[in-house]
Amino acid sequence: DIQMTQSPSSVSASAGDRVTITCRASQTITRNLNWYQHRPGKAPKLLIYSASSLQSGVPSRVSGTGSATHFTLTISYLQPEDSAIYYCQQANSFPFTFGGGTKVEIK
C-alpha cells in the first residue's frame, strides 16, 4: 500500500493568514493526489483533484501543487469557515489511502 504522510497534524492561524499543509507519498503517485475538507458532522468535500485542479465551487484562495511524492495545499486569506480537518488522498492505485489529516483552527 502507498502510505500518505501529512504535516503538520494541526495548525492554528488567524483570519486572513495563509496556511500550507504538506502531504508526502511513500512512492511516486505522479499527480494523482486529491485534497478534502472535513468539517465535524458533515460529509468530506473535495477541494483539489489531480494535485492542482480546483473542484467546481471551491474558492480560488485554495490551491494545490506538487507531483511525484511531495504535495502541498495552501489556503490563503483564511476565513472562519476554513476551520476543519484536511486530508490528502492518493488515487494512483488501489488500495486508495488517505493521509492522517491536518486540523486547521482559526484563532
Added chain:
Amino acid sequence: QVHLQESGPGLVKPSETLSLTCTVSGGSVSSSSFYWAWIRQSPGKGLEWIGSSYYTGTTHYKPSLKSRITISVDSSKNQFSLSLNSVTAADTAVYYCARHSGSAAGGMDVWGQGTTVTVS
C-alpha cells in the same frame, strides 16, 4: 445534481454482518465514468477507504478487510451496498458512500451525509 444517501441499521452485534445501502439519485450507478465507494471514519481517527465497485462488478477492497467485505452495485434499484461480516467493536464508525472517477485523474466528488454504525 447527483445525491447519495446511506441507509441501514445503526447498531450491529459483534460477530454479525453490517449491511448498508447507498441510494443514488440524479445519476446512474451504471455510468461507465464512475466507481462507487465506501469510506469510514472510526471515532477519533481519520478517513479510511474500504472499497470501491464498478457497475460491471469489478471491485477493489482494502486488503485488511478483503476477507470480510463485499461491495455490490444494483442497477435495477440504482443503489450500491456494503456488507461487512464478523464485525467487532473496531468496525464502529461513521460510514460514507461516495463516487469517484474511473480514472486516477479525479477525486471523490460526491458524498453521502454518512451513517453511524455502532458494534455492540
